[in-house]
Amino acid sequence: MARVDTLVTGRLSNATVAWTLVAVLVASTVWSLLAGDPLWALFSAAVIAIAVVPAVTATDPSVTVSWPILLLSALPAIARPAGIFVKPLGYGSVAALGLLVVAEIDRFSAAEMPGWVAAVLVVMTTMSVASTWAVVRYLANVAVGTAFFTSTEALMWDLVVASTTGVVAGAVFERWLRGEEAV
Amino acid sequence: MAEDVPDGPPPGSPSGLAATVLRAGTRTIQLLLVGLGVYTLLVGDVGRFANVGVMLGLSLVPDALRYRYALRPQPLVGFLVAAAPFLHAVGALGPYRTVPAFDQVAHALSATLVAGFGYVLVRVVETESDAVQIPPTLRFAFVLIFATSFGLAWEILEFGTGLLASVTGGDPLLAQYGLSDVALDLLFNSLGTLVVALWGTQYFDSLRRPLARGLDDDR
Numbered sequence: 001m002a003r004v005d006t007l008v009t010g011r012l013s014n015a016t017v018a019w020t021l022v023a024v025l026v027a028s029t030v031w032s033l034l035a036g037d038p039l040w041a042l043f044s045a046a047v048i049a050i051a052v053v054p055a056v057t058a059t060d061p062s063v064t065v066s067w068p069i070l071l072l073s074a075l076p077a078i079a080r081p082a083g084i085f086v087k088p089l090g091y092g093s094v095a096a097l098g099l100l101v102v103a104e105i106d107r108f109s110a111a112e113m114p115g116w117v118a119a120v121l122v123v124m125t126t127m128s129v130a131s132t133w134a135v136v137r138y139l140a141n142v143a144v145g146t147a148f149f150t151s152t153e154a155l156m157w158d159l160v161v162a163s164t165t166g167v168v169a170g171a172v173f174e175r176w177l178r179g180e181e182a183v
Numbered sequence: 184m185a186e187d188v189p190d191g192p193p194p195g196s197p198s199g200l201a202a203t204v205l206r207a208g209t210r211t212i213q214l215l216l217v218g219l220g221v222y223t224l225l226v227g228d229v230g231r232f233a234n235v236g237v238m239l240g241l242s243l244v245p246d247a248l249r250y251r252y253a254l255r256p257q258p259l260v261g262f263l264v265a266a267a268p269f270l271h272a273v274g275a276l277g278p279y280r281t282v283p284a285f286d287q288v289a290h291a292l293s294a295t296l297v298a299g300f301g302y303v304l305v306r307v308v309e310t311e312s313d314a315v316q317i318p319p320t321l322r323f324a325f326v327l328i329f330a331t332s333f334g335l336a337w338e339i340l341e342f343g344t345g346l347l348a349s350v351t352g353g354d355p356l357l358a359q360y361g362l363s364d365v366a367l368d369l370l371f372n373s374l375g376t377l378v379v380a381l382w383g384t385q386y387f388d389s390l391r392r393p394l395a396r397g398l399d400d401d402r
Contacts, residue, residue, distance in 0.1 A: 111321055131334065134366060152364075
């Protein structure tokens with residue numbers, strides 16, 4: 001049986017890095033709010049919420065998500081205050097969030113599934129996150145005039161690349177699970 | 184852990200009169216689709232004729248299931264399976280462009296079907312597969328994720344046919360009508376999905392057991 005839940009660990013070293021990242025994310029949320037960027041405050045808050053689910057569910061602060069994946073999902077929120085924003089960070093982040101959600105479902109619910117089903121679920125979750133994020137950005141643009149895409153093509157290519165990243169993440173995830181299984 | 188699906192109408196299913204009205208509505212829509220097909224053929228619009236043909240085929244799926252597998256889809260489901268393609272066939276003739284929100288209504292309606300299918304899929308997999316277990320509390324999330332990602336895949340398909348049409352110089356079959364339109368499509372997909380995931384799954388229950396039985400036969 002594949003161990004999808006190994007992306008959630010109880011190792012202390014992992015927990016230290018993960019909580020440091022959460023602290024940075026909290027700072028990023030506050031920064032975004034002060035800088036008048038509610039959308040990115042929302043994004044950081046969503047990453048924080050997904051990051052603390054394991055600790056809250058297990059009522060044990062040492063149980064955290066794997067820190068490299070958390071870093072990947074947190075990168076855009078961390079890079080923005082530093083004035084760096086490159087699109088690939090966003091795509092990687094959305095796929096990493098999809099991965100974390102599936103890992104948490106596997107770890108903390110009675111759900112069980114073979115590796116390939118988990119991989120497909122990663123792809124679908126990533127696509128759902130990308131779609132929802134696009135809708136949120138659109139609504140925020142209509143309501144308070146935050147930035148949004150200026151052309152259909154730009155939006156669609158963004159969604160295509162985000163979905164493709166999800167497919168890659170799902171495939172890598174499946175290979176990795178097989179490796180875990182073989183050990 | 185096979186779970187019994189009750190044979191009788193699920194709670195909240197339409198009464199005899201409502202069922203009759205829904206069935207009559209379904210037949211009317213199918214006849215209208217045939218009429219649309221004849222019309223597109225007469226004006227020589229091959230692309231739209233093909234579109235109407237596919238939509239008519241979709242609207243006949245519940246009848247095919249009833250005939251071939253002795254399934255008994257709920258009248259409401261039968262009606263939705265006819266109404267959603269009908270809206271799409273009509274929309275492609277012009278209203279998608281001229282009537283505001285026509286596209287969004289069509290998307291919301293289609294999304295209810297996709298969510299219903301996602302629900303049936305989740306239930307069949309969870310009862311039939313030993314390797315996959317999905318707790319009832321997560322069903323809702325799975326249906327949402329399935330239908331939301333399907334909605335995005337559809338939107339990408341529309342974009343793809345548009346790109347293809349711009350390369351070949353033809354008319355895109357599944358067109359996108361601007362930035363807001365795409366964002367609103369995605370939004371209304373989610374709304375349609377949410378309605379089914381929250382309140383509508385029982386309408387799709389009658390499709391579960393025969394599908395599961397079909398899987399058993401394959402083994």
